[in-house]
Amino acid sequence: MTNAHPTAPAHRTPQFLTATRNILVFLARQPTSLFGLIVLAVLILVAIFAPLIATQDPITQDLNNALQSPNAAHFFGTDELGRDIFSRLVYGARITLTVIFLVTIVVGPIGLLFGTVAGYFGGRVDTVMMRITDIFLSFPSLILSMAFVAALGPSLNNAIIAIALTSWPPIARLARAETLTFRKADYIAAARLQGASPARIIWRSIVPMCLPSVLIRLTLNMATVILTAAGLGFLGLGAQPPMPEWGAMIATGRRYMIDSWWLVTFPGLAILSVSLAFNLLGDGLRDALDPKQMNRR
């Protein structure tokens, strides 16, 4: 028993990999989260291979072919400037993914940091940090992001900044609530007795415990991010013409909606299916990462 296996150190990476595989298998087993996974995979593939998939350039105008209904040459028809809607949707996937990605990598760490620090230290630190969070939470997030974009000037980057600024407080709240439940746990006390600094305890002991619920929340949040980005685009505060942003496409197509239904329908369906996919995926993740479900597997 005492002689160590020669393969012992190699066990450590597979532990992480098997966990990921287990979660993916679990997600694939349920139809709803499987739908989420598939849509997400399609979205990523489309964004990566946009130049290969798109049949035409998304910003080249062709006024002779304006407002054509869906046909063999233009799968989803053309818009008021003769641009191919299918190609614009394909390129728009890139914009959507960029927004989601940037917002998530900004919001996740900020929310996690704020929440765990406030929860771990408690007392005055907690009060100050949570009141700041409350200020952000007290405005509807779309209104607040509109105010930010209006102040910063309308552009896609500013829309991303504005969305990030308004969507970290729920994450911080969640991380704080999680931290409060185990900051008195014996393993935290043991870490303190080993001389670990607060920063080290937060990073090594608390963050790993908060991570599953934060990941779930971030995934569910992505649907809101897409809708907010599309909303800002629709109001002309997000991506600027001629960028093929889905919300902006609906905004311009609105004027021709009565005669040319395809202008708003296809971008709308794209927004609907992607945000629905993220919601279903988040729900599936919640089941997959729930410790009670883990035991059942």
Next chain:
Amino acid sequence: MMKPLSIHNLSVSFGAVQVLHEVSLEVAAGECFGLVGESGSGKSTILRCASMLNDSWSGTVEIDGRNVREMPVRDRCRTLQMVFQDPYGSLHPRHSIRSALEEGLRVNGIGDRAERMAQAMRDVGLPVDFLDRYPHQLSGGQRQRVAIARALILEPDLLFLDEPTSALDVSVQAEVLNLLVRLQKEKGFTYLMVSHDLAVVDHMCDRFAIMQHGHIVEILSREAITQGTATQPYSRELIGASLEYERAV
């Protein structure tokens, strides 16, 4: 190196409630000293205060003549460690045994980690390849051994034991207690142990204090349990009740 512990006039209040009233006790170097009393009598609070997990108390706690408040954190960590009551709560569920043991070494900048971790595992009677397991893959007794190994790895002189066996099965309790006795013989630890099981105290401790409502009622030697030399009514009652319970079992 055996080091004595002395606690003098330790008082703690949580809000309006005073939990400890000027508690004083002396633990000789290499001794095992027990703290016994009903729930809420302040036994564990003494450990938490003396180990600085709770630092809002008054009085003095000295280890080998050095005030714990004035000791640098690293010195304190390498002098004093604690084993917690519940091995299910004292090990981080997402850290492997290896990272649980390595953490203390890393924090304190101690080299030779692999060798020290293997040694700590051997000391507590666990196979070295358990290092790559996670707490949920171990039994309660094995977890408590890991928790003891984690305390040992910083080579402390003083171990605080907060009811180290009360969450374990009776058969496993004996194993862990024997392990603690063996370690004390080998390494010369000074133990301060909280328990509410007088049989455990009888097995382990040289002397023990009986506590009630945050006061030390009486400090007795181990023989007092069987010979009935306790003088205070509360101590007699507690010891009598415990002996009766054991006879009934």
